[in-house]
Amino acid sequence: MTQTAIKSDQHFRVLIPEDRLQARIQELGQQIRAEYGDEPVTCIGVLKGSFMFMADLVRAIGGPVRCEFLGVSSYQGGTKTTGVVRITEDLTAPIESQHCIIVEDIIDTGLTMDFLVRTLKVRGPKSLKICTLLDKAANREIPLTADFVGFSIPDEFVVGYGLDLGEFYRNLPHIAVYTP
Ligand code: IMP
Secondary structure, eight states, rough: HHHHHHHSTEEEEEEHHHHHHHHHHHHHHHHHHHHHHTSSSEEEEEETTTTTHHHHHHHHSSSSEEEEEEEEESTSSSOOOOSOOOEEEOOOOOOOSEEEEEEEEESSSSSHHHHHHHHHHHHHEEEEEEEEEOOGGGGGSSSOSEEEEEEESSSSOEEEETTTTBBBTOSSSSSEOOOO
């Protein structure tokens, strides 16, 4: 990626504006809280992409919420998945006997989420569900359905609101489509 491309806006169009994102996250939060009642929920944000979504979602869920993060690397800077998933940062506490929700920015092929579910299940959570802001279901290589989905989107590369291209654009307040 060249500096020119990073500075230019011509390769982007807004797919989901900020107000729609925020409204949907409020709905997701209420849906999640209704499902667990007064029980504590452990939200496990997948870094780095979910950091903004996680921050807004846990506030929308309200009530007793623990926040944990799991660092995962699967793309190494490009726009195509490598299929190689690696944990770069682990949880800080056990999740045994806790209601857990994996909070992800996007599920694309499903390889990363499949790896995360298998990795976390063996730690004995009381329950383990998946919440993803974006779902590119058409691109799935591993059959996998999220329990809570913000938006289903077409098979296009998106940036913003935590999602990056070569580590840039995570700070956009909306979701935009990148066209090379
Ligand atoms: P998967 O393993 O193919 O499902 O991809 C999951 C991970 O790839 C996500 O956590 C993102 O970090 C990244 N990813 C997938 N699609 C996109 C995209 O359109 N934009 C930015 N990152 C993406």
